Structure formats: structure tokens, C-alpha cells
Amino acid sequence: MKKLAVVLLALGMFSCKQNNTIEITTKDVADDTKVEIMTSELGNPSPTVVYTGTVKGNKLVFENPFTELEEAYMVLGGEMQNNVFFIGEPGHITISYTKDEPTETVLGGSVNNVKLQKLQEEVKPTVIKLRSFIDANQMKLMQLSQSANEDDRKSLEALQNEYIGYVDSINEVYKKYLADNANNAFGLLLLSQQMMSSQDEETDFVKEFDKFSAELKESKVGKKIDSMLKMMGLSEEAAAGLKVGDIAPNFTSKTPEGKELSLEAFKAGKKLVLIDFWASWCGPCRVENPNVVKLYNGFKDKGLDIIGVSLDKEQEKWVQAIEKDGLVWGQVSNLQFWNDEIAAAYGVRAIPANYLINEKGEILAINLYGEELYQKVEELLK
Template sequence: MKKIGFLMVLVSVFVSCQKKSSIELTTDNIADNTKVEVYIRPLDADEPEFITSGVIVGGKATLDNPFEEGEWAYVSINNQNKDLILFIGEPGNITIKFDSSKPDNRVVAGTSNNEKVQEFTLESVAISEKLNKFFEQKGARMQEIAQNPNQNSEELEQLKSEYKGLSDEFVTLIKKYEQANKDNIFGLIMFVELMNTQEKSMKEYKADFDSYSEELKSSKFGKRVAERIKELMEVSDIKELNIGDVLPEFKASTPDGKEITLTSFLQGKKLVLVDVWASWCGPCRQENPNVVKAYEMFKDKGFDVIGYSLDKDDAAWKKAINDDKLMWTQVTNLKFWNDPIVKDYGIKGIPANYLVTPNGVIVAKDLRGEELAKKIEEILQK
């Protein structure tokens, strides 16, 4: 009997050692049976890759962790873009705490790299709070002066300098974490975030990437980064459109198959936003509520929107239109990054948008958040 008991202990120990690693999400203020999904975060041009899913029961969802090596990933709660939680998908027991009433207080932990993600998140939130405070206190004044820069040029330059200083703090923070983690996946993730700032040329970023270890570069994430660098280098010489340029013609189809050109759409309009997006683009989906708000505010005053999607999945495109309540005209060629508009418009990332007059002249571009509505109102009042 003693031998059998000892054998059972050995089996028990073996089974416990073979226990799968997990992703454990603990929530507050989220209803039971709410769907939770895990995706690999796209590097702008990539579609998100679905990893696993589950539902919240008793304020918790415990998912099997299938990650075999480090990946930049996120948790999506009930398909709400405001509730995306970034973490590093890697082997181990990853823990995430999220309160929907306090979304900035999310906590990611459980593995060494995710401890670093949490440290970075806390520092970046502090900078974001300072930026938000700046816009609350001085944003309106900055916008007001910008409309009459000759009268208050010194004050405008001072405000611009203050804003740039706060923005630079965030870039400095990314650089700090990238330099401190050049020997691990988190450092490579921070490198990607630095690439997104476009402070340097793609040739310089390529040289920086080459300085990473062969192990990191040959990892699944490293290969994705290498492919992204290759894509960006191919389009780096494409001329971007600027304010004052005439938007090139395009041709694409609506969800019901009707072909539309830019020229035909602009007829009879006072002001049009050409909004380039995709269902798989997280930042695009996060920006969609701002476009909806602007459309509702100005649609009866001569303003209109045409959405041009870089989707390649017809069903996903139509679902996103419905889910995000995009009420304006939508078109696509379902060609992903091979769509002619990418080269014709010099698009290197999305969302990208162009505010144009009836003759297609660009009067503003890449407007985000409240800036979009403010600019539309300013132009329509002229």
C-alpha cells in the first residue's frame, strides 16, 4: 500500500508540473457571460490574429494560454475597442485585472515581461494625464490663436513648445524601456512603438533592428517586425499628399456592389471627409465614434463622409460598418494593402483622413478626436 501511495504522489506531481499555463482575467463592473477574446496585436498593416476566447463567470475568465513565445497581444472585452488591454502573450500564468468603471487602472502581471508592461503603462498614464490636462486648460486657446497666428505668434509658439515637450516625454519613456530591454521581447515591442513615431528614416530603423540578437529577430514576433520594416521601406519613397494638393481620383464599390468615384461623390457637397480605415485596424475603430459625432453634427450643413476601407474580408467589413454605426457611404475594393489608393495617396498607415472641398483640394488631413469637429465647424463658418 505504501508503494502504491508513493506512486500516486509521483503521478500527482507529474500532472501538476504538466498543468497548462493560463491567462486569468479578473473583472469588476462587467456582467457575467460577457465575451472575452485574445488577439495578437497587428503591426499596423497586419490583421489581428485570433488566439482564444472565453466568457466571464463570477467576475473572472480563465483561458488556456497557448502562447509558446512572446507576442504583443491584447484582450478584447465584449468587442469594445475602449476596453482593449495590451499585454505580452508568452508562456506562464498571466494575470489581468480590469474595472470597466476605472479603465486606466488595469493591472497586468504574472510573468516578468508583463510586469514590465505594467510599469510602462503606469508611467505612460501619468504622461497622458498631463496631456489631457494641457488640452483641458489650454487646448481651446491654442486652437483660437492658431486661427490668427500673426496676432499672437509668441503665445502660440509657447503653447506649441509646451505641447511638444509633453509629447516628447512619451517618446523618451519608450526609448528608456527599449534600451533597458534590448535582450528580450519587450524591448523589441518598444522598438516597434518607436518606429511608429517616425522620428528617423526607415533605413535607420532597419539598422537599429539589425542590432538585436538573432534569437529575437528569428522569433515569430521578430519576423513580423522584419516584414513590417520591409513594407515600410518599399513605400517610404512614395510622396504623401499635403494640404493644398488635389486628392487623386479613386474608384471602389459600396456594400451592395454600386461603383462610386471620388468625383461623383463630391458633386453637390460643401465639405467631404475621405476616411481611409479597415475593420481589422484597432486605432481606426477607436476613432470611428469621433467621426460619427462629427457626421451627426454637420451632416445637415453641407458636410459628408465617404469611408474607404482597406479590408479584404467582405463579411468583416460589413459587420464593422454595422457595429460602429457608420451611417455614411462606404466603399472598398477588398484588396487590403494592395489597393491602388495606398500608392496614389502615399498612405503609410491607417486611419488616414482627408478633409476636401468640392473640387478635391485638401484643406486638412489626419484629424483625430475633437480636432475633427472643430476644423469642420471652422471651415463651414467661412
């Protein structure tokens, strides 16, 4: 009887261990390929590695390192572009990954990863269309933005509206899932994602955050959102955002070449300067960039200059986006993502965002885009 009890205890311990593991199955991934599990901590532009292992026979199983819910990534071969977003949380998590078809990744096991998988399946058809649209039209958007032809301007507007349609469709799905998870950990994570990517100026993030329980607000994701609200100038403790007539705060940051550049020095001798907040990972920013290129080409010889402030995390992706989008004006970045002190000083809560200033630093306009921004600059430079 005693031996039976020992066996049952051992089986019980084995079962518990199996229920708190991460199980990764792969296809077409070579043996000994490195697998890293990472998290992204607020205030740290570099990801934190919480586990490292290697694939053997297209499989890897290890003890789950997560003790509470947080955003997590699986990275293969040390290349950040080969990453899979999932929810780190206690319990059994499964990730099925095919090297040549990363969009076919399947998450499962834990409750919230099942929810995330369901959400991703719902938006997947639109995401695929959106990626194809960007690949097919990136160069065309750039070419149309540099044309003064009326038909080209209409074509540019039509393409941008098509892009917005895809984004709106994806956002509607996220809003539905957020409403269905209004006071649980999954809903809190969706709110965090929405805050980092949303251009919706009407969303009251403070009000949305207040819907969650005190316990959830004290979680890792809850504290991250609270910090983001403060950085975006939305919390009670934060300073009010800038308005037309205010003096734009001076800042100093590094160019892609590693040289320091200040706004004070940059604007000297120029009639107008556009301070353009953007990032390589920001889809709406990349679609707006052709309009900014058109603006620069139209007025660079008449007194306008532009300084881009990027909220990127990775130097390489930032530089690649500058080159691909033809952003030939001044560029700086602290590579601090949303923990950027310049964005905090300006009260930037979503990107793209911009501030049009004169040589004295007085703010003349805020968050004008496309044709509206073009006409404003034209008016001021007459």
C-alpha cells in the same frame, strides 16, 4: 511507493498547467460578462479571437493559448473600447482589471508582462495628463484654428507645443526601454509599437531592426516588422519614396458612406489638392487637424480641396473622429491599418503625412504642417 510516485506526477502535471495559464481578476464586473482574448494579425484589419470565456465571481482562469510572443488584447463585453493591451507569450500571465478605473489595470506573471507593467507605470502620470489635455482643449484647438487673429494663432501654437511636450516625454521612456532591451523579444515588440506611432523621420528603423538576432526576426513580431518595413518603403525590396516633381499615384477607395472615390476624379478642376494621411488613433494627427481645418476654410473658395486618407481599422471610430474634428472635406479609407495599399504606394512611414498636388497630379510639396503649409498654399494660389 508507487502510489506516492503517481501523486507526485499528478502534482507535477497540475503545477505545469498552472504555470501556463492566463488568470484574470476583475472588480465591479458582472458575472457572465464575456471575455475575449484577441491578437492583431498583419494584413487582417479584424482582430483574431484566440479565446472566449465569461467572468464568474470576478475571476477567470484558462489555459494560455500563446506559444510565442505577440501583441494581444483582453476585451470585455464585446466592446473594443473596453480593451487591455498585454503581451501574449507562454507562461503564467495575470491581468487585474477594475471596470470603472481601467488605467489601474495591473499586468504580471510572465517576464515580459512584468516589464510592460513597469513601463506603463513610468509613463502613466504623463499619459493621464495628456488625456486630460486633449479632453480639455480639443474644442479650443478647433476654435483657434479658425481664427485669423494673431493672438489666437500664438495660443494655438502654444497648445500644440504643450501637446508635443507630453508626447516627447512618453517617447523618451519608450526609447530608454528599447535601448535596455536591444536584443530580446520585449525590445522587438517596442520597436513594432514605435514604428506604428512614431513621427520621428530621423529614426532608421531598418538599422534598428538589424540589431536583433536572426531568431527574433523569424518570430511573429519580427515577421510583422519586416512586412511593415516593406509597406513603408524602407526595405531593400521596396520602391523608393515619392519626391517633389513626381506624379502622385492614383487610387480608389471608399468614403464613410461606402461609395468609391478616386483621386483622379477628386482632383479634376481643382488648382490644388492636399492628400492628407491620418487616423483616428493617431494623437499627432488629431492635434494637427485644427491646422488642416484652418487651411481648408482659408482656401476652399480659392481652388484648394483636401482628400483625407485614413489608416483606421474601425469604421465607427473613423467616422466619429471625422465628425468631432470637423473634417468636412473628402475622406476615404480601406480600413486596413498599416496594411493600406495607398500608404504603401506613397511610401508613407508615419502619420500625419501629406502631399500637395496640382490638377495634373504633380507633387508640389511633401509633409508641410501648420503655418508652413498655410504659407505654401497661399503662395501657390496667388
